[in-house]
Amino acid sequence: MDWYSIVKFLHVVTATLWVGGGFVLFLLGLLAERAGNIDDKLQAMRASGELGGRFFAPxxxxxxxxxxxxxxxWVGFSDLWVVIGLAGYxxxxxIGMFIFKPTGERxxxxxxxDGVTPAVLGVGQRMMRVARFDYAVMLVVVADMVLKPTPHDIGILAGMALVVAIGAILAFAGARRLVPSTA
Structure with missing residues (x-):
């Protein structure tokens, strides 16, 4: 086995833990949001906050x-797929350092x-919306690393742009409000 294979393996393992682990927490929050379950939603947000600096950032x-x-x-920095990957990263x-971290702390x-208030839920809702965009970007980065598009791969590049656009729409278009139930 050569050094390149070892470094590539470590790159893929750490990327899987980072992106996959974050996606699971995002999915748990999304499912709780759709079910209107505030406690589960807060638990997912709390776990994200606790793991952010200790696990996801490293x-x-x-x-x-x-x-x-x-x-x-080995590879160089001039290929388009490397540039796209670095821009996505x-x-x-x-987003993690300048939005998720301070928002979670706030x-x-x-x-x-004050406990769980409508204001807290509103902040959490906005954070989940940004997470939708964040994961659209991450999906593009994963596709980029696997497909390694060149400037001639117009279909792949257009698809990547579409995924980012859909993520932006899902993130920043109107969203359901999560409020405490009165029942």
């Missing part, structure tokens, strides 16, 4: 490091101060 950074090592030693990392402080 896995995302390791994914990047192993990818950069592969590019630096920068997007999802920025929600935790709000809950500690």
């Amino acid at each position: 896995m995302s950074m390791l994914t990047l490091v192993f990818g950069l090592v592969m590019c630096g030693f 920068a997007t999802t990392f920025s 929600m935790g402080a709000m809950i500690a101060k």
Whole structure:
């Protein structure tokens, strides 16, 4: 076995843990949202917040490091699929650090101060909407890593752009409100 295979394996494992683990939490939150189950939704958000800095951030950074090592030693940085992957990584990392992290901290402080209020649920709802866009970008990055499109792969590139556009629509178009039941 060569070094490239080892680094590629580590890149794929850390990416799987990062993207797959986050997707499971996103899915749990989405299912709770659709069912109107506030407790389960808050539990998914709490787990996301607790795992964000301890698990997801390190896995995302390791994914990047192993990818950069592969590019630096073997692949290079000039292929379109590498550029798309890095842009997608920068997007999802920025969403995590500049939206999810501070929003989760703000929600935790709000809950500690006033409990679960409609304001907390509103903040959580907005966070879930952004997560839809984040996972559309992640899906494109995964497809990009597997398909490795060139500038001539217009269909693949158009499909990737469509996935990001649909993710943006799902994230930022009108959404259901999650409110405590009165029954």
